[in-house]
Amino acid sequence: MAKVLMKGNEAIAEAAIKAGCTHYFGYPITPQNQIPEYMSKRMPQVGGTFIQAESEVSAINMVYGAAGAGARAMTSSSSPGISLKQEGISYIACAQLPCVVVNMIRSGPGLGGILPSQGDYFQATKGGGHGDYHMVVLAPSGVQEAADLVAEAFDIADEYRIPVMILGDGMIGQMMEPVEFKEHEGRKLPEKTWAANGWKDKSRPRNIVNSLYIEAESMEEVNRQLQEKYAEITQNETRVxxxxxxxxxxxxxxxxxxxxxxxxxxxxxxxxxxxxxxxxxxxxxxxxxxxxxxxxxxxxxxxxxxxxxxxxxxxxxxxxxxxxxxxxxxxxxxxxxxxxxxxxxxxxxxxxx
Known part of the structure; x- marks a missing residue:
């Protein structure tokens, strides 16, 4: 396939569509606005769903719902917007749902400015929301790698049932470089038998997507499962x-x-x-x-x-x-x-x- 000159944001959006993303929920904020803009045009063309939510909080909870039903779902934002999504990201992590979150970092703290920064490292890697959880965080250094890592992000998310973040910055989002959308072989992924997408098969119990555990024993068991998963990811997915x-x-x-x-x-x-x-x-x-x-x-x-x-x-x-x-x-x-x-x-x- 021939290379195309694209902005980083647009390349990420197109890569997500080619990776099978069927649901995108977002809210505009500079310097990532080309992602929702591109998705608003392309998603209807491929039979997907695009919704500009009324807020970042709404967008991440829409991702929660779509991911819980087994769809490949994505959202994107920039630093203050990602801060607003943190509660929902923690819920998604606890519910063990796969999704992709894109953060094109802008300078801060506060509303800050629209120029590039890497000030969200702590937020991304240490769990910006509440509780003991992690996301896989991928940091591309160029437009081609950003596009390549999007497909990997969806696969990693599905394999481990975990939110995955593409962490860029205003520079990578706005720069234009040649990009080739390569054929992605993909991983052999298990069926989403856990998804809450209807109870047609009465031979199995109802699937319940949940992140609320009142009993200490139940919450402890969820945390144990998560830590085992994180150890496996550390062993298999570390890249340098x-x-x-x-x-x-x-x-x-x-x-x-x-x-x-x-x-x-x-x-x-x-x-x-x-x-x-x-x-x-x-x-x-x-x-x-x-x-x-x-x-x-x-x-x-x-x-x-x-x-x-x-x-x-x-x-x-x-x-x-x-x-x-x-x-x-x-x-x-x-x-x-x-x-x-x-x-x-x-x-x-x-x-x-």
């Missing part, structure tokens, strides 16, 4: 990209679009005689702790570069367990890190400043 790490003496840790800048900074540093590699978590949860733990045995230091005030750095520090210095360079407000500034931060790390 390592760039020029074989001989690296220093590592830049970065995710999403910032990792592209980190790669340029690493190349510049190598021109100056500093051997630098990049470790890019593709899954922010589960976090690829093992890759950083192994790197800590052979490098002299790690620099975390993020578009926030320092969030992923906590997971990196936990992974290396004090074996090597871990420093931070970040930007906020919508400023994008410049490769030269990252190199300067690397020099300070090298000099021990």
């Amino acid at each position: 990209q390592e760039i020029m790490t074989e001989d690296a003496e220093y590592i830049i840790a970065a995710f999403g679009t910032t990792a592209r800048i980190a790669k340029n900074a690493a190349l510049k540093a190598r021109e100056m005689g500093i051997k630098v590699g990049v470790i890019r978590p593709v899954t922010l949860w589960p976090f690829p702790a093992e890759a950083f733990a192994k790197a800590a045995d052979r490098v002299k230091g790690i620099l975390c570069v993020e578009m926030n005030t320092g969030q992923m750095i906590e997971d990196v520090k936990l992974a290396v367990n004090g074996k090597v210095p871990v420093e931070f360079y970040g930007t906020t407000g919508g400023f994008v890190p410049a490769p030269g500034a990252v190199v300067d931060a690397l020099k300070k790390l090298k000099e021990g400043k």
Whole structure:
């Protein structure tokens, strides 16, 4: 199939349709507005359902209902909108339902601005809603990867009955790059025998979708099931990209679009005689702790570069367990890190400043 020049938001929307998404519920907020706009045109063309909900709270609860009936359902928003969806996401996680949530992060806190940020890392990876739960969080670094990961997101969601988040930012949502919608082989997924989609087969009990457990024993059992599931996902679905790490003496840790800048900074540093590699978590949860733990045995230091005030750095520090210095360079407000500034931060790390 020929490549098409598309915005990241539009590529994500088209990839969702090709992945079999039949129900989309959303509410407009910059910088992800092209997703609901695109879905509003395309979903009717493929026999799907598009609803612009009256609020983000309504949208995520519509996802809850559609996912509970066994449909492939998706919503998208940007930072403040995702905050409003957190209660519903926690419900979906407890009910063990599959869905895909897209967050194109904007700068914050508060209503903030419409420029790119990575300030929602904690919210996405630590469970922004209440209770002990996780989402699988995928962080693409380009438009093609964003499209590819959407199909994977739906498959992972269905296989493990878990919400999956595509975590991008305003930059990846608005940039235009060539994208090819590849044939996705997909996984061998079990039938959704749990779905509340009618009780025609009277040989089985009624399916009940629920996230309310009054008895302590019942709530404890649900949490036990979830933790077993999370351990399995950590074992099977952790993804990471390592760039020029074989001989690296220093590592830049970065995710999403910032990792592209980190790669340029690493190349510049190598021109100056500093051997630098990049470790890019593709899954922010589960976090690829093992890759950083192994790197800590052979490098002299790690620099975390993020578009926030320092969030992923906590997971990196936990992974290396004090074996090597871990420093931070970040930007906020919508400023994008410049490769030269990252190199300067690397020099300070090298000099021990």
